[in-house]
Amino acid sequence: xxxxxxxxxxxxxxxxxxxxxxxxxxxxxxxxxxxxxxxxxxxxxxxxxxxxxxxxxxxxxxxxxxxxxxxxxxxxxxxxxxxxxxxxxxxxxxxxxxxxxxxxxxxxxxxxxxxxxxxxxxxxxxxxxxxxxxxxxxxxxxxxxxxxxxxxxxxxxxxxxxxxxxxxxxxxxxxxxxxxxxxxxxxxxxxxxxxxxxxxxxxxxxxxxxxxxxxxxxxxxxxxxxxxxxxxxxxxxxxxxxxxxxxxxxxxxxxxxxxxxxxxxxxxxxxxxxxxxxxxxxxxxxxxxxxxxxxxxxxxxxxxxxxxxxxxxxxxxxxxxxxxxxxxxxxxxxxxxxxxxxxxxxxxxxxxxxxxxxxxxxxxxxxxxxxxxxxxxxxxxxxxxxxxxxxxxx
Numbered sequence: 001x002x003x004x005x006x007x008x009x010x011x012x013x014x015x016x017x018x019x020x021x022x023x024x025x026x027x028x029x030x031x032x033x034x035x036x037x038x039x040x041x042x043x044x045x046x047x048x049x050x051x052x053x054x055x056x057x058x059x060x061x062x063x064x065x066x067x068x069x070x071x072x073x074x075x076x077x078x079x080x081x082x083x084x085x086x087x088x089x090x091x092x093x094x095x096x097x098x099x100x101x102x103x104x105x106x107x108x109x110x111x112x113x114x115x116x117x118x119x120x121x122x123x124x125x126x127x128x129x130x131x132x133x134x135x136x137x138x139x140x141x142x143x144x145x146x147x148x149x150x151x152x153x154x155x156x157x158x159x160x161x162x163x164x165x166x167x168x169x170x171x172x173x174x175x176x177x178x179x180x181x182x183x184x185x186x187x188x189x190x191x192x193x194x195x196x197x198x199x200x201x202x203x204x205x206x207x208x209x210x211x212x213x214x215x216x217x218x219x220x221x222x223x224x225x226x227x228x229x230x231x232x233x234x235x236x237x238x239x240x241x242x243x244x245x246x247x248x249x250x251x252x253x254x255x256x257x258x259x260x261x262x263x264x265x266x267x268x269x270x271x272x273x274x275x276x277x278x279x280x281x282x283x284x285x286x287x288x289x290x291x292x293x294x295x296x297x298x299x300x301x302x303x304x305x306x307x308x309x310x311x312x313x314x315x316x317x318x319x320x321x322x323x324x325x326x327x328x329x330x331x332x333x334x335x336x337x338x339x340x341x342x343x344x345x346x347x348x349x350x351x352x353x354x355x356x357x358x359x360x361x362x363x364x365x366x367x368x369x370x371x372x373x374x375x376x377x378x379x380x381x382x383x384x385x386x387x388x389x390x391x392x393x394x
Contacts, residue, residue: 004060011053018046037115040108044101051098058091128155131227160225162194162216164233165204171212173237174199180216182231187224192231194218240339244347249360250321251337251345252309255330256362313340316348324357 025042028034065080065087132152135141141148162182166174180194198215216233218225307317317337325331335350352358 004056004063008053008056008060011049011056015046015049015053018042018049022046037108037112040104040111044105044108047101047104048098051094051101054094054097055091058087058094061090062087122150124151124153126153126155128153129157154227157223157227158220160218160220160227161197162218162231162233164214164216164231165211166214168203168210168212171199171214174214174235176237177235178238179236180233181236182216182218182233184225184229184231186226186229192218192225238339240346243338244352244354245344246321246335246347246352246358247344247360248313248340248342250358251313251319253322253360253362254309255322255359256364313337313345315339321352322359323352324359330359 022042022045025034025039029036029039062084065083130151131154134149134151141150174196177196180196181191182194183189183191194216196214197217200213200215202213204211204213307314307319309320311317313319315338319335319337321333321335322330323333333350333352333356335352336348338346338348340346
């Protein structure tokens with residue numbers, strides 16, 4: 001009798017543990033932490049423990065009735081037999097409940113097998129074009145902590161993106177970009193147009209060169225552009241049409257005399273006078289000399305943004321350039337510069353006229369002290385051997 005009671009106590013403890021686990025799994029299921037299958041397993045375990053407890057309790061009751069029946073007689077024995085029959089009924093009911101729990105457990109296993117069967121068919125999340133395939137037919141795919149890549153799929157090849165690496169020195173200008181054009185080696189001579197869609201703030205440091213990624217949207221209706229192509233971009237920040245421009249080399253030019261000494265800003269004037277005569281008039285206090293570079297610098301240098309030849313070309317600066325006069329002598333011109341592309345610069349205002357020969361270089365000969373100037377290709381009017389470049393409208 002004591003052994004049956006101990007068995008009932010153990011089964012009761014197991015039933016309580018199963019009930020506690022069931023409640024815990026139910027709360028986790030409501031929170032979305034576990035799957036429905038785990039909850040079904042907990043329900044099955046609880047019902048199994050309950051059935052075993054009921055069966056043990058029935059056996060205990062049967063043993064108690066058997067004990068009482070041996071000590072009793074008559075009516076007591078009849079009552080014991082009735083209680084025994086009731087215990088058998090309860091035992092049968094417990095067996096039915098246990099069978100039902102086993103059925104539920106089998107159903108949970110069936111659902112798990114169906115889910116695993118559904119996972120054997122891998123469906124693409126989008127309808128597109130396969131760019132690359134990382135597995136072959138018949139190859140085993142093992143999923144670990146990270147999902148393996150099977151295919152790389154492009155959703156729409158008619159809409160492409162160009163990821164451009166822009167140097168940190170130019171990223172500020174890119175924010176003002178008006179248009180983007182690029183070319184690829186596969187189609188030489190053909191330009192594609194795009195639009196800046198995003199400027200990513202994550203810097204890329206490669207060999208101490210900091211660049212930023214700029215995403216450019218490109219329409220690709222003919223699907224000529226392929227993924228992975230290398231593009232050469234031309235980003236237009238600003239443009240000027242029908243303006244007078246000079247080569248940047250003319251802004252950096254400073255004439256020298258026959259002895260190799262560099263002349264000052266008064267080396268020539270707009271009227272064709274030589275540097276010595278011009279400098280002499282300025283020493284005499286004649287501040288009204290017309291067109292001189294020095295007087296222009298003195299009158300406007302304190303108020304205007306005057307820059308020396310060695311200074312970088314910035315918009316709004318006042319610079320001095322030299323032209324070749326009709327008498328073959330150098331004359332200075334004071335101009336205000338505008339937009340520049342690194343090779344040529346826009347002239348906003350000044351006494352430079354279209355077609356004048358702008359000097360970009362000088363070669364001195366010690367034998368005849370003659371001056372030879374280098375022409376600026378693409379600038380000025382009619383060119384002649386040894387003639388300098390000049391202003392040109394573009």
